[in-house]
Structure formats: structure tokens, C-alpha cells
Amino acid sequence: MSGRKILVAMLSGLGIGFLIGIFLSRVVANTPTDIDPAELRTLRWLLGSAGALSGVAIESMRQLQAASPDPAYKRQSRRGR
Numbered sequence: 001m002s003g004r005k006i007l008v009a010m011l012s013g014l015g016i017g018f019l020i021g022i023f024l025s026r027v028v029a030n031t032p033t034d035i036d037p038a039e040l041r042t043l044r045w046l047l048g049s050a051g052a053l054s055g056v057a058i059e060s061m062r063q064l065q066a067a068s069p070d071p072a073y074k075r076q077s078r079r080g081r
Helices: 003-029 037-067
Strands: none
Touching: 003 037
């Protein structure tokens, strides 16, 4: 397992989650609804942490699959033939 690759995936997922949170905050700011700014900050943190967690999960599973000795993971797809 490469910790550096997992850390990069986590940071990129965190960044993407925060960008989505900022985008949603801007959308909500341009609507007539009244939402507490603390709730919008919480939304950004939740989206950022979900992005980081998904990045870690995807990269960990990719590394585990690449290191697996099981031939089912090494099988060529039918599209490539």
C-alpha cells in the first residue's frame, strides 16, 4: 500500500468536496431562502469529509486489487480483445 497515493487521493477528494460545498453555498446565497451561515459551513465540511473518505476508499481498493494474486483480478476484459 502506498500511503502517499492514498494521501493525494484524500486531499483531492477533500478539495473536490469543498468546491462542491462552495458551489452549493453560492446557489443557496442567490435564492430567497434564509439559511444560517453556520449550517452552510457544516455542509461544506460534510461534503469535504465525504469527498476525502471516498478518495481514500477508491484508492485503497484500487491498490488492493492491483496487489491481489487472484487471477480473476488479472483477467482481460472482453472489450479489449
